Amino acid sequence: MTAYIIGTGAYVPEQVVTNTALQEYVDTTDEWIVSRTGIKERRIAAPGESASMLGVEAARNALEDAGVPAQDVTHVLLGTFSPDAYIPATAYALRHHLGVPRGMAMDVSAACSGFLFALETARAILALHPEAIVLVVGSEVISSRLNWKDRSTCVLFGDGAGAVVVTSKPTSGSAEVVDVLLDGDGSLSELLVVRGGGSSAPLKLGEPVGDDFFVQMQGREIFKHAVRSMATITQSLLEKHGLKASDIDLVIPHQANIRIIESLASRLEIPMDKVFVNIEKYGNTSAASIPIALAEARREALIPPGSNVMLTAFGGGLNWAAALLRF
Structure with missing residues (x-):
């Protein structure tokens, strides 16, 4: 059974926070941020x-893009x-507010790789239920x-959301999900973590929130592991399908850092004009990226x-993923 993406959509909050605005309360500069990350601004959700x-x-x-009613x-x-x-x-709150009838809804926790992990899950659902129409969303208020x-x-980081509609029936302009590969290594989990509030680091009534409640990352180590x-x-995905890097028309990588994206393109021997980049507008939106x-x-x-x-994406877990689409 083949899965197809028949519609795509995105949404970002209205509030734009520029690097210059960040300088007012963070010890940084626009030049420092742009030169190291490629980020010029990001969207931040309202209270x-x-x-x-x-x-x-x-x-x-x-x-709307897919022409599929929510029901x-x-x-x-x-x-x-x-x-x-x-x-x-x-996912149940999302389903309720969309007006989707009752049925399965599930959160997928794979940090920045979450969308691709959810996409592979959608393929599995369609293999068992070819009649299904699966809504796959990545949404973050980081x-x-x-x-x-x-x-x-x-x-x-920034806030935002993206979504696709996945079915077993192609439509005009749809994309075949040729394959998805997922991998990870739990021994590296401490390199990128939000531990506070979990059962291994519970919050206690009356105690202040500690640093571990927030994103903690070892940037240099993450850089190396992300690119590799x-x-x-x-x-591996290219080789599995008898393809070479030159057969790829466009790479859409996780938008984490422009240096990571450039290093990835270099290692794959793919020119940057075949790599989609929008990190300057949104920063790292994790599963929404x-x-x-x-x-x-x-x-x-x-x-x-x-x-x-x-x-292709990389996220806390540590985990990484790739998906091949054919339009």
Whole structure:
């Protein structure tokens, strides 16, 4: 059974926070941020604007693009590490606000790789239920888990959501999900973690929130593992299908850092003019990164019919993933 992406959509909050604005309360400069990350600005959710709320808007855009009414959706999968709550799954809130009838909804926790992990889950659902219409969303309000005094992390991230509609029946302009590969190494989990509030580091009533409640990252080590792992899994996917890097028309990588993206392209021997980059506008939006970029690439007519498109991501786990699409 083959899965197809028949619609894409994205949504970002209205509030734009530039690097210059960050200088007012973080020890940094616009030049420092741009030269090291490629980020010029990011979107930050308004108070009370949750992951489900962002996800609903992205999902509506994807459903409209697909020409599918919300009531026809059978399964909802949400990649996020910044859910509305631990219980219930944020996917159920998203489903409720969309007006989707009752049925399966599930959060997928794989940090920045969450969208691709959810996409592979959608393929599995369709293998068992070919009639299914699966809504796959990546939505993050990372600003809710950032220490705004830690310049090594707070300048990197932004909030946003992206979504796709996946079915077993192709439509005009749809993309075949040729294959998805997933991998990871739990022994490296401490390199990127949000531990505070979990069962291994519980919060206690009356005690102040500690640093471990927020994103903590060992940047240099993450850089090395991100480039190596995304390149390796991408090459593995190409080899599995008898393809070379030159057969790829567009790479849409996780938008974490421009230096990571450039190093990945170099290792794959793919020119940067075949790599989609929008990190300067949004920063790292984690699980929302790839579906936002995919929606933008389609909207900008950068993916003509017949294109081979490679998606690849890396996230806390540590985990990494790649997906091959054929339009």
